[in-house]
Amino acid sequence: MYLKKALWTDGLTPNPSAESSPDDQSTSATSSAVGELVNSLNCQRLFREVTFALRTGLRDASAEFSFLRVCGLRSLLKSLRSIAESNSTIELFCQTQSVPELQVVPVLFQQSLKESEDDPVVNLDHIFGVEPLKIASPSTDAEVALALRVLEGCCLLHRESTALAHQHKAIPVLMNILSIRGVLEQGACLDALISVMLDSSANQMDFEVCNGIEEVAVLIRDKQIDENLRLKCGEFLLLLIGHVNGRGRPPLATIHEDIRQLLGEKSASLIWAASQFGSTLDPEQRLTALHIQARRVLESLDLY
Template sequence: MYRDLAQSLRCGLRDAAAGFSFLRLRGLRSLLRALRSAADADASVRLFRQSQALRDLQVVPVLFEHSLRRAQDDAVVTVGQVLGIEPAVKLRNPATDSEVALALRVLEGCCLLCQDCAAASHRYNAVKVLLNILMTRGMLEQRACLDTLLALMVDSSENLMVQYGSPCSGFQGT
């Protein structure tokens, strides 16, 4: 069972880290299927939690480094790079709306299954990234973003502190 989970995570992560959006979408769908199958049984949830301790199976870094990162304008290709005179810039398609929404669903599932994923998300300023997505992206991403924010803050005092200043200050005076 662990071998199947590890294999599906590896394949999904490989595609989710690709340079083209259609490959990243395929990888995110694969990761979502792996999370759904892991959520079916307590033993599978434990295996998923254990897998997130291994660097090459961690889902959160791939999500933030590839699908949830801001687009950068430095991917301009020059003639010298095309002819092979200068070192080539790694070309990357920007994340599409459906890719961001799917990545948010994968992040939500990871955080609900494993508290360590929420802690790992904190290292990538997840709350700020999600608030930025909530303010700047379309309706598809906003819906997924709200669910992911809730999942991110469940049992994660670090993520709550980013949002409110302290774990309970948002509830004072009401």
């Protein structure tokens, strides 16, 4: 989806001047009315583009074949990136998510993120009936990783998407992905977990019930796994403490003590101190600082 400015809007926006005659004022009023009409038409055009992009992406993301679902997820992710470029399109996206057939999160959990044990037991009824048996191909690694990125984007742009994710038991599903999938999906899963838990007490409680901190601690302590994944785990803990947890209020009220028991006093203190960094830094500087602090957390663990 490409949200470009409509060509017919050029030259229709009035330029105010310090001195104007009555005729100029009349012309200005007319131009103002035209400008309002142009803005209204432009808003309608953007809404149509957003809804068309969502319908197209969701149609493919609901397909029976994995390669079609991957195409749909790529389209949705591209659309979300375009939507995130302006507040007006973000507001339009939030409006679309109140329409059931345009909601993205349910499709993700019903298709690409569906756990295998949720599939119905295959029987022989279709042999004696007229309806063909529909078999959906399993989700590939690339598909799961893309679905997690789309989930992350939806939750960051639309806060109510975290509630939709909770209805589909997002935390247990993501924790299962984190424990059994490969490095590609695990990295995307850690980012999705942060976005799903942001400002969502229900999802934070599910994370605590699933012993999420312990699962992440197991990964970050394992020196046999990919180092980039261990760094991602360090970043996850920094973001969890700095931006997600309730700061002494439930849920996750005991997160600091949990990390101290799992990773040791030195690493826990470093994570707590580093998680408070950079409120005055720009986004790029904060990202750089996050990488540096995550590296220090790993170094503190590797000393033992």
